[in-house]
Amino acid sequence: MERNISTFHSLAKNLNKIHKTSCEGVTVVQSSILHEISLHDNPSMQTVANALGMDITTFSRQIGTLEKIKLIKRIPYSKDRRILLLTLTETGQNLVGEINNHIGATMEASLSSMNDFERETVMRSMHLLSEKLKSIEK
Amino acid sequence: MERNISTFHSLAKNLNKIHKTSCEGVTVVQSSILHEISLHDNPSMQTVANALGMDITTFSRQIGTLEKIKLIKRIPYSKDRRILLLTLTETGQNLVGEINNHIGATMEASLSSMNDFERETVMRSMHLLSEKLKSIEK
DNA sequence: GCAAATAGTTGCATACTGCAACTTTAATTC
DNA sequence: GAATTAAAGTTGCAGTATGCAACTATTTGC
Numbered sequence: 608m609e610r611n612i613s614t615f616h617s618l619a620k621n622l623n624k625i626h627k628t629s630c631e632g633v634t635v636v637q638s639s640i641l642h643e644i645s646l647h648d649n650p651s652m653q654t655v656a657n658a659l660g661m662d663i664t665t666f667s668r669q670i671g672t673l674e675k676i677k678l679i680k681r682i683p684y685s686k687d688r689r690i691l692l693l694t695l696t697e698t699g700q701n702l703v704g705e706i707n708n709h710i711g712a713t714m715e716a717s718l719s720s721m722n723d724f725e726r727e728t729v730m731r732s733m734h735l736l737s738e739k740l741k742s743i744e745k
Numbered sequence: 746m747e748r749n750i751s752t753f754h755s756l757a758k759n760l761n762k763i764h765k766t767s768c769e770g771v772t773v774v775q776s777s778i779l780h781e782i783s784l785h786d787n788p789s790m791q792t793v794a795n796a797l798g799m800d801i802t803t804f805s806r807q808i809g810t811l812e813k814i815k816l817i818k819r820i821p822y823s824k825d826r827r828i829l830l831l832t833l834t835e836t837g838q839n840l841v842g843e844i845n846n847h848i849g850a851t852m853e854a855s856l857s858s859m860n861d862f863e864r865e866t867v868m869r870s871m872h873l874l875s876e877k878l879k880s881i882e883k
Numbered sequence: 884g885c886a887a888a889t890a891g892t893t894g895c896a897t898a899c900t901g902c903a904a905c906t907t908t909a910a911t912t913c
Numbered sequence: 914g915a916a917t918t919a920a921a922g923t924t925g926c927a928g929t930a931t932g933c934a935a936c937t938a939t940t941t942g943c
Contacts, residue, residue, distance in 0.1 A: 609845075610872070611849065611852065611868060611871075611872075612845045614868075614871050615852065615871075616781075617875040617878075617879060618871055619757070619764060620797070620798075621878035621879060621881070622757040622878070623757060623761075624798060624878075625753075625881070626753075634898090634899090639754060639758065642750075642751075642754050643754075646751065651921080653920085653921065653922085659758070660762060662900070662901055663922070664922085664924085665899070666922095667921095667923060667924090668899085668924090669899090670922095671923090687908075687920095687921085688907080688909085689907065689909065689922070690908095690921060690922090707750045710750055711749065711750060713881065716881070717878050717880070717881055720877070721877070728870055729870045730749060731870075732871065733871075733874065734748075734749075735859075735863070736856075736867050736871065737756040739856060739858070740755075740759035740762075741755060741759060743763070743851065743854075743855055772929090774930080791889085791890065791891085799931095800931070801891070802892075802932065802934095804891095805890095805891060806892090806893090806930080806931090808891095809892090825889095825939075825940070826939060827890040827891070828890060828939095
């Protein structure tokens, strides 16, 4: 188990490192926000902030920044005027695509020395693990 | 591949969340520093900062904080007086142990619905992946 | 011995974070 | 249907984190 803890730290650190080097011009947090928006269909601020487990006030300011640099737009929701819907601009969509490509390429590169079976096993395990971890409450 | 990117984000986020909830009284960054120190035998500042990919100035200040709250000590190295060696205090060691236990317990809990074979596969994949990711240069 | 390199610290200037308090709008309650 | 309560976001702090530049102190190389 001791060894698993080191694996935990190492994996967390390296995933973060990959993410950092993959999102030029934007921070890791901002990249996560953009990605999360891309997963939904015009989500509200609360929706995205909750999905990311971010404090809404910090989130609000990050959204302000992202709108200022024209990666997203805030659109008032006519049926409930308290709500602002978030949408990626075209620039934002392109950036998300680039970041995804970069992350994907880095992952591919680091798994390149595995055979297809190993690679498939690792990817499936990653997916399984992430699904299990999602369901942690609190 | 599109799906793998979401897995990537989800996994990174959840590992970070587990870490955050596991290190009470200390930030995730500080916990990483403590863990990294625990992996070495009286490492120097540079050694740990490099291992974590942290800027030495930020690191220096974090070490200042950690020493102030008596989790680590800086010990001058007699053979090269530019160097300070880092060591965990007893309190620091205990904290690292608690954090490790908490992380371990959370991981166990979230994998509890798997059978032994699956769990073993996932853990081995995690380890394999983290090893591969380590070797990414730059 | 002196120039260059290395380990670490400190001075900014900037950015991130979260609690408290606020505004605006919607839902509830009586 | 007015009054209360709740929800979505924003802003005011105050504390912390981050990184570049410049600094001190030591060591290494020639």
